[in-house]
Amino acid sequence: MATNAQFPPYEFYDGEKIVGIDAEMASAIADKLDKKLVIDDMEFDAIITSVQTGKSDFGMAGMTVTEERLANISFSSSYATGIxxxxxxxxxxxxxxxxxxxxxxxxxxxxxxxxxxxxxxxxxxxxxxxxxxxxxxxxxxxxxxxxxxxxxxxxxxxxxxxxxxxx
The missing domain is CATH 3.40.190.10 (Periplasmic binding protein-like II)
Known part of the structure; x- marks a missing residue:
């Protein structure tokens, strides 16, 4: 999972561990798929490229769906409304x-x-x-x-x- 762990309460560090709403959801998804979750903290604007190039399987980072982003990646159903x-x-x-x-x-x-x-x-x-x-x-x-x-x-x-x- 690609993320930017500077976005509490969605993803942030608790000591050395990345925690938060997105980290918990990603963990549940990984468990359901019987996969090991590895969270890669990176700059926010690098997440889409990381997914596009296959470096990351998916990204979770409180990302707003825009037409430009939709031209490059697919999104899940929205699970939060950003204000x-x-x-x-x-x-x-x-x-x-x-x-x-x-x-x-x-x-x-x-x-x-x-x-x-x-x-x-x-x-x-x-x-x-x-x-x-x-x-x-x-x-x-x-x-x-x-x-x-x-x-x-x-x-x-x-x-x-x-x-x-x-x-």
Whole structure:
């Protein structure tokens, strides 16, 4: 299984082990097929290539179905609905997503490269305002250190990052 284990609660590290919703489902699938599950952690935007080239048998990583992705791989039935959230530091002047569109404001948006949040942010704000990171955690660290003004990411990982960083 190809994944990006930086996406709690779907896949993340607990010590040396990758755990989470996708890891549990993949384990159940492997058990049903009488196969041994091996989870390969990689950058999110490498998962499709890994499956296409046969390096991985399948990928699970909270991946949104898009027309472009459908042209390259097949998807199972959806088992989760991704809602995008905007994370900002406490006392940010960004108080709603509408603030990101304010004229004269050119907020820098952090995203995890290749994710739905990344796709939406680049379409809405342009590539010059989007800082792409290899993981959601890196994007959140950029927010904490002031390199970006906000991070757009799926809601469930957003809640986990906010709880973990309490910023």
């Amino acid at each position: 995008q959230s905007v994370i900002v530091p406490e006392n940010s002047e960004i108080t709603s997503v509408d603030d990101l569109y304010a004229e004269g404001k050119n907020y820098l948006v952090g995203t995890q490269k290749g994710t739905t949040g990344d796709i939406y942010a680049e379409e809405d704000f342009g590539a010059d305002r989007v800082m792409k990171y290899a993981s959601g955690n890196e994007a959140v660290q950029a927010l904490i250190t002031g390199k970006v003004d906000c991070v757009i990411i799926d809601n469930e990982p957003a809640k986990a990052y906010v709880a973990a960083n309490n910023k």
